[in-house]
Every structure is written in structure tokens, then in C-alpha cells.
Amino acid sequence: MPNSITITKKIKKFNKVISVAGDKSISIRWVLFSSLAEGVSKAKNLLISEDVLAAIKTIRKLGIKVKIQKKNECKVYGKGIDGYFYKKNLTINAQNSGTLGRLILGLLVNTPNQIKLIGDKSLSKRDFKRITDPLKKFGAKFQLTNKKCLPLTINGSSRLSPIKYIETLGSAQCKSAVIFAGMRTRGTTIIKAKKSRNHTELLCKYLNLPVSVKKYKNYEIIKVKKVKKINKLNYTIPSDISSSAFFIVLTILSKNSKLVIKNVNINSTRIGIVSILKMMGAKIKLKNKKIYKGEKKADIKIESTSKIKAINCPVSLNSSAIDEFLVIFLVAAKANGISSFKDLSELNQKESPRLKWGAKILNMMGIKTKLTKSSIKIFGNPSLILKKKIKIKDFLKDHRIFMTAVVAALSFGGSWEIHDKDSINSSFPDFLNILRKLNK
Ligand code: S3P
Numbered sequence: 001m002p003n004s005i006t007i008t009k010k011i012k013k014f015n016k017v018i019s020v021a022g023d024k025s026i027s028i029r030w031v032l033f034s035s036l037a038e039g040v041s042k043a044k045n046l047l048i049s050e051d052v053l054a055a056i057k058t059i060r061k062l063g064i065k066v067k068i069q070k071k072n073e074c075k076v077y078g079k080g081i082d083g084y085f086y087k088k089n090l091t092i093n094a095q096n097s098g099t100l101g102r103l104i105l106g107l108l109v110n111t112p113n114q115i116k117l118i119g120d121k122s123l124s125k126r127d128f129k130r131i132t133d134p135l136k137k138f139g140a141k142f143q144l145t146n147k148k149c150l151p152l153t154i155n156g157s158s159r160l161s162p163i164k165y166i167e168t169l170g171s172a173q174c175k176s177a178v179i180f181a182g183m184r185t186r187g188t189t190i191i192k193a194k195k196s197r198n199h200t201e202l203l204c205k206y207l208n209l210p211v212s213v214k215k216y217k218n219y220e221i222i223k224v225k226k227v228k229k230i231n232k233l234n235y236t237i238p239s240d241i242s243s244s245a246f247f248i249v250l251t252i253l254s255k256n257s258k259l260v261i262k263n264v265n266i267n268s269t270r271i272g273i274v275s276i277l278k279m280m281g282a283k284i285k286l287k288n289k290k291i292y293k294g295e296k297k298a299d300i301k302i303e304s305t306s307k308i309k310a311i312n313c314p315v316s317l318n319s320s321a322i323d324e325f326l327v328i329f330l331v332a333a334k335a336n337g338i339s340s341f342k343d344l345s346e347l348n349q350k351e352s353p354r355l356k357w358g359a360k361i362l363n364m365m366g367i368k369t370k371l372t373k374s375s376i377k378i379f380g381n382p383s384l385i386l387k388k389k390i391k392i393k394d395f396l397k398d399h400r401i402f403m404t405a406v407v408a409a410l411s412f413g414g415s416w417e418i419h420d421k422d423s424i425n426s427s428f429p430d431f432l433n434i435l436r437k438l439n440k
Pocket of ligand 1: 025197
């Protein structure tokens, strides 16, 4: 089977109701929390993708039994907060997942045996010093390749001390790893964190763990005490706004189309895309809002939008749209005027350097951009129709690059050859199947 796809036609108009897979961040956190719980935790609508399967393989290696059942259901047989049991010289492979690679280190700060952490080509280029630095202060020891990257080894400590940590990147992965390490440490760990997604904190609250959060305008103070017991956690994972983003943008850019995406997580730390696209004139509504175990969810209703306004994107929305900028850039490509996005250096720290790739894809489409290390200006063209051949390859198998390119091809026309189709398996294996249903 070839691992690339060719798209030569725009999508036909559609009017459909769809569901997308479970949220990746919440799925991985459910697996990790359940691995520490006492008793059998059950999940429904768990995302069964390579990133989440890597988390499941990891906890299995740490001695925890897991049963994956049909229809995205899963059972984790937790043995309590100190229930990990594993052989010496263990190697954990986080594969493509920054979330798994970073969060698991927080849970391993007390490991009595050395553990090696490895990842795939993309993860091995990413910065792990950002998380080993604070975890060292607890008392764990690390050895990193090139002082910054995977593979690394961790030697835990039985005498951990609580830390004070100032998180300045707006990284939920760093914040969450420190919360996990604080849960293993006597005393109070204090985190001052720039705003970022808060699924870990919401799960702590739902589970009644000794973790408190005080919100201020631009930051939060989180206090974490040692956790003695975690109750089993039955949970239905809401659908992923980051996966929904590709269909939201496809609908906006298509002609005379309508779409409803059911039961999507609309946590306020995640729905920056909705605010940004609405500012650009998009027709998006959130219906049937509900709260489930601390997380908000809703059905998202989208309609095609013919007149798109350029935007000066408020930096205050950056963290809540961090995984969605590539597709947002496609909307800016069709806007009437120049859009500007600033303070986005973190985008180049993802599975691939996404700010650079965003510009590269737009330039291949004939859209002018002005790129710096942390910002991009996009010179929109409302009458953009592509006729040329475009080839997208060598993007470190970044799932979001692949899906963005597919949305561009189906929205703007031209003849596209897009490589590394199997990259979607890390976050959204059903992406192409759902597209086929829309295009029937
Ligand atoms: C994630 C946090 C974000 C995000 C990633 C998932 C998480 O990364 O980009 O896809 O689940 O905590 P950073 O923490 O590096 O910003």
C-alpha cells in the first residue's frame, strides 16, 4: 500500500453530522491516572491511536494490566499510587508523543532503578531539558543526549523534596509532569504557571486529590501535596477539538456546506480556534453544552463562510489554539487582507517546526508570507484557486501537517501529492474514513 495520497478535486458540498475520536490529551492522562488508581478503571471513547497505545504499552511495562476492548473501551487494573513493579534496565518508548514522554518522567521521579526513555525521530529532536530541569530539583537525576534530547536516562530518588517552579513557556506538559512529581513528594510543591490546558488539574479536582489552583489574569498558582490514594476512574472521553479543527476549517472553506460535530471537548483552555475563527467571520455555534466530570463539552455547528476577514490574532489566545494554528493559517490564506500571528515560537517546538511548515505550505500555494522565528504575516487572497502541482513530504511525519495539507487540497483545488499518510495514526486514525463519508 502506498503511504502517500493524491488529491486532485475539491470536496463536494456536504451537510452532515459526524463524531470524531476521543481527546488525545485527556486519553493519555486517563491512562496515566488509572495506572496509579486502586482498582479497575474503565474508559469509553478512549482514543485508540499510536500515542495512546504508547501510553498503554508504557504502563504495561510498569507492571499494570490493561485490557483494550471493542468500541474504544478500555480497562486499567491499577494497583495504587506505589503499584508500579518492573524489571531492571527498563526502556520506555514514548514513540511520537511529547505528552507521554514528558508526563511519565513526573511519575518516575522516585524510580529505584534506572529507566531509559526513547522516542521516534521527531520526538528525539524535541527539548526535554525543559522538563528534566525542574524534575532534577525534586532530587531525580538525568542524563540527556546533547544535554537536551532523547534518549535520556532517569535515576529516581527515595528522598524527594518539594519545589517551587515557575513555568514560563505555557507548556501543559511541563506543568503536568511537575504536578505528577509533586504528587509523589512530601511537602507542598508550588507552581506558578503561564496559562495552558488544564486537563490534569481538572482530573485532580474530580478525584479529590490535594491539588489546589488559584487563577490570576495571566498565570495560575498550583499547590500540590503528596497523594496517598487515587480512586478508580470511570470516564467517557469527550471528542477532540484538535481533531475537529480540520473539519471545522474544511466546512468554513467549502461552498454551501454545513456540519455538526457531536460531543466535543470545549474546555476554555482549548477552544481558542473557535474564538479566532469567529473573529475572522466564521459561522460557528456551540450547542447542547454540558459539563462532564469537570470538563465541558458541546456539539459544534459550522457553516461555510464566503467572506473571511483578516485578523491580528490576540496573543492571549495562543495557548488555547496552540495545536490548531496550521489549519487556522489556511483560513487566513483566504482572508481579505493581511493576517498577523505573533509570539508563536513554541509552534516550532512541536512534532515538526510548525511555524516554518505553515509558511512553507502557504508559499507552495502561492500565498505570500512574512516569517520570523516567532511570528507570521499571511497575505490573504479571497479568490485563491489552485491549478498547480504541490508535493508535501519530509515533514517528520507530523500528523497535523498531513491533515492540514489534505484540508488545503480539498478546499483550494490543484493537484496534491501528500506523503506519510500513516502519520495520522498518532492522533486521528479515522481522519480519512470520516472525510470519505463527507465526500460521498
Ligand atoms: C499537550 C500540551 C501541548 C500540546 C500537545 C498536547 C498536553 O504541548 O501542544 O499537543 O496534552 O499536555 P506543550 O505542553 O508542549 O505546549
